[in-house]
Amino acid sequence: MQFHHHGYVSGDPRIQPAAGVGIDRPTELPDEVDVLIVGSGPAGMLLAAQMSQFPQVTTRLIEKRDGRLVLGQADGIQPRSVETFQAFGFADRITAEAYNIGWMNFWAPDPAAPDRIIRTTRTEDYALKISEFPHLIVNQARVLDYFAEAAAHGPARIVPDYGVEFLGLTV
Structure with missing residues (x-):
């Protein structure tokens, strides 16, 4: 529940009011932007999330795929990455x-019955x-x-502009 100096404010506190x-926000890609993010992979999406806190800066993210990543390629998440997720407010939900x-x-064949496996070792994660x-x-897509x-x-x-391929840049 969110209480403020003027009473209860309804709504999801994770959604900030639009500004700047x-x-x-135009749906068409403008001819000029302050920051152009090319690619909606982990680095691009993290940067877009960070830049969304700076509404005075015109930032666009382009991605040549037609839509969001459906199936990721890297599914292991290190603890330090989860610390980054906390900074963006979703560590608890993703955990x-x-x-x-x-x-x-760790498993190996049972010496007494080689057609079965047994746990040989159990160790805590580093x-x-x-x-x-x-x-x-x-999943990376998640x-x-x-x-x-x-x-x-x-x-x-x-929001990503899908279906847009980066061909060149004029500064």
Whole structure:
């Protein structure tokens, strides 16, 4: 529940009011921008989420794919990455849906019955000692969805321009 000096304010506190270039953001790509992000991979989406906090800066993200990433290529999330997710407000949500690698199990054939396997070793994950956050497994596409949500809900309302290929730049 959100209480302010003027009483209760309804709505999702993660969605900030649109401001600056986020107000009446044009759907067409402008001829000039302050920041052009090429690619909606992890680096591009993280930068878009960060730049969405600066509504005085015209920022656009272009991606040659026709839409969001459907299936990722890197699903292991290090604890330090989860710390970054906390800065963007979605660490708790992604941790709740991801697989937490708290322990690693190693298996081998059972010497007494080689047609079965047995657990030979169980060890804690290294992350338990380096961060308050866990080592996670979650699809890369889902991580990008969270960054896209943060970018779209920031004051600059940044959303990827899909189907746009980078061909050149004039400064």
